[in-house]
Amino acid sequence: MNLFADIRALVLTSLETMTTNGILPEGLAFANVTVEPPRDRAHGDMATNAAMVLAKPAGLKPRDIAVGLAEILGKDPRIVSAEVAGPGFLNLRLANDVWQGVLGHVLKDGAGYGRSDMGAGKRVNVEFVSANPTGPLHVGHTRGAVFGDALASLLAYTGHDVTREYYINDGGGQVDVLARSVYLRYLEALGQEVAFPDGTYPGDYLIPVGAKLAEDKGDIWVDQPESIWLEEVRALSTDAMMDLIRADLKALGVEMDVFYSEKSLYGTGRIEAAIKDLTAKGLIYRGTLEPPKGRAPEDWEPREQMLFKSTEHGDDVDRPIQKSDGSWTYFAPDIAYHFDKVSRGFDQLIDVFGADHGGYVKRMKAAVSALSDGRVPLDVKLTQLVKLWKGGKEFKMSKRAGTFVTLRDVIDRVGADATRFHMLTRKNDAPLDFDFDKVMEQSRDNPVFYVQYAHARVQSVFRRAAEAGTASDKATLKGADLTEIDHEAELNVVKKLAEWPRLIEVAARTNEPHRVAFYLYELAAEFHALWNRGNELPELRFLQPGDDAKSQAKMALALAVSVVISAGLGILGVTPAQEMR
16 A cells, blocks of 8 residues: 555546646646655645646646645545645645554555565666675775665565676786785795785785685795786685675675676677677777876777767767777776676666766766667666764775775674664765764664664563553454544654655665665654653553553554564664664
């Protein structure tokens, strides 16, 4: 059940009646008519923009449309009042039995409440994390991992067929640097004094890799040139780092469906096949690009190169894909990788990049548009930087210096649940402060605690009901007399529950899982407000001594809250708390 969709359907039917009656002209499009929660609850339960969006095409004043629409809507028994506000917004108030009906639907649908089939089984590939396999995941990667995983869960919740994918960047020069760094640790394990020159990775996480190499290979590579050991050490080092990364992701509760190797694109004809496809479409040519303003990118050369006409698909400039010496630019394997995604039959692609990859968005969108003939949309989500705070001071991290804060450091300190929830307390493209002290704080200012506390309070109600001998099983609560739920504080909770299906569809349509975290906080706030009112008004307490019928109605409301909180936390990958310690 989606009450907002139901009331929107009522608004559209009313508009059609106005058209039939000659109040509105024929042929108006109603696609932009919305029914939403008002910004200020004092204005009503729902608001529609119908009069505002139809006024211009109808050639009428918004207020005139709103007055006519209000008259028709007011005849529906679900609508207590329809009031025109300002230039033509229409605020609606609904009858109590409508909200009681919503509560009944939550209890009836249980864990299925809010789920939808809006995705219609469309196949979506969500590629996220994709960190270079040169070390463990750090706190910056953590944000992308949580965002991507929650987005994948959100899309699955709304009927999409989702594939979680990790692109292993094992084809570039950074893995050679990794191999050289591991080789130094290998020599160190054999008792040699080593120094790490600039450009290598001196982190302690490579010590066990070098030790294992020394154990397995002995001294066969000591004093040998790179040509003898580089390829094998690179492969072994990459595998070791990916094992570490997989373990890190598992600790965070993230499980990938596919790990795709960049190296598999080289020497296999896949890059050439992608370029051939673009060539056949007239999108590859040889030319010389104008020198860029400011600092020149690594793939620009002041001479003729093979170029992709990305400007024909929305990019600012055409992009080089092959250098004058015949080697591929960084962009070429990215094109081939996305060509492979398109070829696998996905209906939509989502890439989650770090903020430092903002310059790649337009070119990747252009490539996917060209490769799929505009059939497959690509949405690129950028995750902004995470600032880590501890003891009131910002904690800096440097991967090359080996002093960075790892994903494991964060999880070991605050746990996976708190880490995941807190990473979603800001929109993905907004900077995030992660303060260890605040994440552990037990107060309203700590969103994860506040939401978990609401769920734990519900569980405490059921424990106390069991102790009192009051039946609180789901079957009994489904049959409770919900007309008992009529106080403003109780109805405010139900009204927030009614927003859940709409919220889910909006979040999935915009690929914004942070909306779920925000909603859960708001729902928890309404529940805690009701709980606190019960301290003042005994009739609002969830257990009414000597009156099982009233207790069961109020416990039905508590159960509905736990159902929605559990569903929301499930999307975020967070385990609901049964009690707070």
